[in-house]
Amino acid sequence: MSDEYDVELSEEHIMLRDMVRKFADNEVAPVVDKDENDHRFQRELVNQMAELGLFGCPVPEQYGGNNMGYLAHAIATEEIGRVSGSLRVAFNMQTMGTSMSILKWGSDELKQKYIPALVSAEILGCFGITEPDSGSDTAAMATTAERDGNEYVLNGRKMWITWCPVADMAVIFAMTDKKAKHRGMSVFVMDMDSPGVSTIATKDKLGLWACPTGEIIMEDVRIPAGNRLGEEGKGFGYLMQELISTRLSAAAGAVGTCQAALDESVKYATERRQFGQSIAEFQMVQEVIARMVAETEAARALVWRCAIQKDRGLVHNMRETVLAKYYACRAADEVPNLALEVLSAYGYSNEYPIARILRDGKVYKILEGATNIMKMIIAQDALGLKKANR
Incomplete structure (x- = not known):
């Protein structure tokens, strides 16, 4: 990830990012391929994520959260999504789709009963x-x-x-x-x-x-x-609000998928030699890498804008959330495809993680709202037919 983004992050956000990145690289990455191939649910890793406080970023302290906010949630989600798409879903299952829904509309009794247990992963x-x-x-x-x-x-x-x-x-x-x-x-x-x-x-x-x-x-x-x-009878409105939350997590995870594909491509291009030189020297490879960088950073910028708005109180930012979800999730499909061009046959094999990254990236265009629904919301807002942020 480019360090230029660091200027937009507080010291607290940088510490969180580095902590989650270290956890993902040291604890998740060594087992992710075996877990995927064995179809093994990683409950132990979910528990460790909870111990690190990753499920409590937008949750108030009185319910077991740390109240760091939505940008912190997006950063943590991206770092886990960079290593494991399967594990990324925990942020919606424990936080956005469950804890936050209960926080917004549940009784005090429901809040006390479920939110702390979800944030701590005592329950799933x-x-x-x-x-x-x-x-x-x-x-x-x-x-x-x-x-x-x-x-x-x-x-x-x-x-x-x-x-x-x-x-x-x-x-x-x-x-x-x-x-x-x-x-x-x-x-x-x-x-x-x-x-x-x-x-x-x-x-x-x-x-x-x-x-x-x-x-x-x-x-x-x-x-x-x-x-x-x-x-x-108010459930449809609540559903739309819930999706504004869960789509942020999906978009952030999609950025992680893009970053993973980019990282693997850069590593391979600098190590692989053909015709007596590194393939990183070939302009066609550079062109692909440039597109991957642009797609990844543009997606991240949209996700961060969406999260920062929520932290500033604009929690019903449907338009910006849908834009982030549409762009990032489309990129999560496209960038791994570009990575396959760089790695070629090696990317098609299970010797490298690109095949897994490519498979997992496909789902982002489906979950939390299909791509065509996102485009419809964006277009209707732009045309003045139906404002997204009502």
Whole structure:
């Protein structure tokens, strides 16, 4: 990473970056390939990340966080994402998609019960939005939550849910009034060991092999009415706010993927010799490296701008978050492809990490909002059809 970025970081941010980078290089990097090939979930490393305080950056101290803010969260996420895409998801499972949702809309009882345990990784979290017939079209959600006295009864199925096979709790979006469409959506905290909850693990994926993914099946699951987050029927608005948080993590992780591909390419280009000289001397290789540098640093700048705005109080910055997510996640697909051009056959083999980086980079264009949805939001804002920051 260019040291020119250091001038934009406080001493506290630099210390955090260096600490997380050291942890990632010393503890995660030596085992990442074996963990991925063995499809092994890295719970021990998640615990170590929690011990370092990485899940508490935007969380107030009263709930176990360190209140360092969103830029600190983005920096930590990038450094972990640089080494392991599978481990990067922990920042959304423990922080943005769970702790922050409960912090914004949960009762004091829910905050005290769940947030400190999530930040410390005493429990693992997940959040359920996507369904078999409901992805980008969240208003088509079929999962229902019917009020029955002091309880809600949940029925439905969620799929492509990160960490659901290992999670202890979930933030679940469901319809309390199906006829009202998006105005009938509500959100709940559900313990995964509740009667009627079952999961099915997704066994075959293109990448993120060390990241458990699966389906959540809910059959007459009863949860206390107090487990509802916020007001009934306000869930769609809460979902949009949650995505503003989780998309920042996705974008920051995508920058880490770009940096990893760039680092490997620079290292290989300076070591590999052809025609009696280092391939770094060839202008065609230099052209590819230049594009990789530009894409990585542009993506990082957009992510940091988004995070800094949030730290300054503009937490509903949908436009800037979507721009960062769109650009960084597109770059996470493109930059590893360029790395494959530099490493050629070696990049195609598992002898080097480019194949893994390339596979993992593909997912960023899908998760937390597909690329076309990001472009639609950006275009509608620019054309004045629908302002993103409302």
